Amino acid sequence: MNNVQSQIAQTLECLKRDSNYRVLVPQKHKGFQITRFTNPTNKNPQWLLNLASNDYLGLASDESFNAMFLDSTLFKENLYFSSSSSRLLSGNFEIYAQLESHLSHTFGKQALIFNSGFHANLGALGALNSLKNVLFIADKSIHASHIDGLKSFQTTHLKRFSHNDMQRLEQFLRDNAPKYEAIFILSEGLFSMEGDFAPIRTLVTLKQQFDNVYLYLDEAHSIGSFGKDGLGVCADFGLLDSIDFLVLTFGKALASMGACVLCNGIFYEYFVNFSRALIYSTALPPLNIARSLFSFLELANLNNQRANLARLSEDFKALLIKNLDLEVLGDYNIISLILGDNAKAVHFAKKLEQRGYFAPAIKSPTIPKNRACLRFSLSANLPFETLESLVPILKKIDYEYLSKNK
Incomplete structure (x- = not known):
C-alpha cells in the first residue's frame, strides 16, 4: 500500500471510529416500504416503513398518477x-x-x-x-x-x-x-x-x-x-x-x-x-x-395530498414532543429528532430497522457535530397508525440507551 492509499485507509478508519462511515446498500421499493440487502445471502430481507424518502406527495409510487x-x-x-x-x-x-x-x-x-x-x-x-x-x-x-x-x-x-x-x-x-x-x-x-x-x-x-x-x-x-x-x-x-x-x-x-x-x-x-x-x-x-x-x-389537483401531509406532520410532531424527552425540530414534512452524537443516532437507526422502520442516522458533516439526528421525511400516503406505533418504540429505545450509558 503506497502513501496515498495508507492515508486514505487511515481516514476511513477514523470515520468508522466516529460512527460516520458510509456504505451503499442495494434496495427495493414497494409503495411506502423499502427493503435493503445488507446481507447478500439473505434472499428475503425485511420490508421496512420508508421514512427517508423525499417523495412528499407519494407520487413516485402512485400507480394511478x-x-x-x-x-x-x-x-x-x-x-x-x-x-x-x-x-x-x-x-x-x-x-x-x-x-x-x-x-x-x-x-x-x-x-x-x-x-x-x-x-x-x-x-x-x-x-x-x-x-x-x-x-x-x-x-x-x-x-x-x-x-x-x-x-x-x-x-x-x-x-x-x-x-x-x-x-x-x-x-x-x-x-x-x-x-x-x-x-x-x-x-x-x-x-x-x-x-x-x-x-x-x-x-x-x-x-x-x-x-x-x-x-x-x-x-x-x-x-x-x-x-x-x-x-x-x-x-x-x-x-x-x-x-x-x-x-x-x-x-x-x-x-x-x-x-x-x-x-x-x-x-x-x-x-x-x-x-x-x-x-x-x-x-x-x-x-x-x-x-x-x-x-x-x-x-x-393535489391539494388533498398536501392537506394530508400537513395534518400527518403536525400530529406526528405533537406525539413525539408529548412522549419523548428529546429535542424535536420541524415545521412541516421534515421532522428531526435530535440525539447528539453519531453513535447514539446510529444506535437508534439500527434498533428501528430491527423493528421495521427505515430512518437512517443523519451525521456530520451533513449537520453540525453533536447535532446528529433521526430525520423523518414524511409522505402524504403514510398511514398515521404506522407513525403512531413508532413513538412508543422510540421511547423504549431511548430508555434502554440511557440505562445502558449511565
Whole structure:
C-alpha cells in the first residue's frame, strides 16, 4: 500500500471510529416500504416503513398518477431515454422550452433547467462567484451544493450567520453593503435538515433596504408539497417578485428529476454562457423533462395530498414532543429528532430497522457535530397508525440507551 492509499485507509478508519462511515446498500421499493440487502445471502430481507424518502406527495409510487403520465401525449411524444448531448449542442429538445415556458409564466421569472438541484446551485453560484467584488452571506444550514458552488473559485468572499439569525444577517449587510458591488443572501424556503421555514418576509425586508443586495432562495423541499397549488413558500406569501433567484428541484415532491433556477433575463443569459454545470453536462433525457412538466401541470389537483401531509406532520410532531424527552425540530414534512452524537443516532437507526422502520442516522458533516439526528421525511400516503406505533418504540429505545450509558 503506497502513501496515498495508507492515508486514505487511515481516514476511513477514523470515520468508522466516529460512527460516520458510509456504505451503499442495494434496495427495493414497494409503495411506502423499502427493503435493503445488507446481507447478500439473505434472499428475503425485511420490508421496512420508508421514512427517508423525499417523495412528499407519494407520487413516485402512485400507480394511478403514473398511469396518467404513461397515457399522456407528453409521454408519447418524448419517449427518448437519452438526450445524447449537452443543451448547447444537440440536447436541447423542444420539451425543455415547453417546461421552461410554463415555469416562467407561473413564477414570473425566466427559467433555466439543470440536471439536478446540486447542478443548479453549483452552476448558478459558481457563475455568480466569478463576478468581481461580490460577497455571499449564507445561513449556516444551507445545502452542501451551495457551498460547493462557492468553492469553485478561491477568491470567494463568504460570511455565514447562525441558522435564521436575522439580527446577525442585518449587521453583516449594514457593515458590508458599501464595500461590494453586490451581496447575495443564500437561504432555503424549507430547510432540509431542521425542517423549519426561513423567515421569508424578514429576508425580503432586509434585502429591500439595499440597492445592491440580492436574495437567492432554494425551495427544494417546499415546491410541490407546500402552499396554494403547491407552488412553494414564496408564492404562498405573495413574495415571488421580491426573490431574485429561486431554485426549484423536481426530484422530491414532483417525483421526477432535474431542477431549475428562476431569475431575470440578464442573469439567465449569464448562466447560459458561464454556468459550467449546464455547459458541460449531457442534458437530461426528454422523458424526464416531460415527466416534470406533467407533474407541474397536475400540482393544482393535489391539494388533498398536501392537506394530508400537513395534518400527518403536525400530529406526528405533537406525539413525539408529548412522549419523548428529546429535542424535536420541524415545521412541516421534515421532522428531526435530535440525539447528539453519531453513535447514539446510529444506535437508534439500527434498533428501528430491527423493528421495521427505515430512518437512517443523519451525521456530520451533513449537520453540525453533536447535532446528529433521526430525520423523518414524511409522505402524504403514510398511514398515521404506522407513525403512531413508532413513538412508543422510540421511547423504549431511548430508555434502554440511557440505562445502558449511565
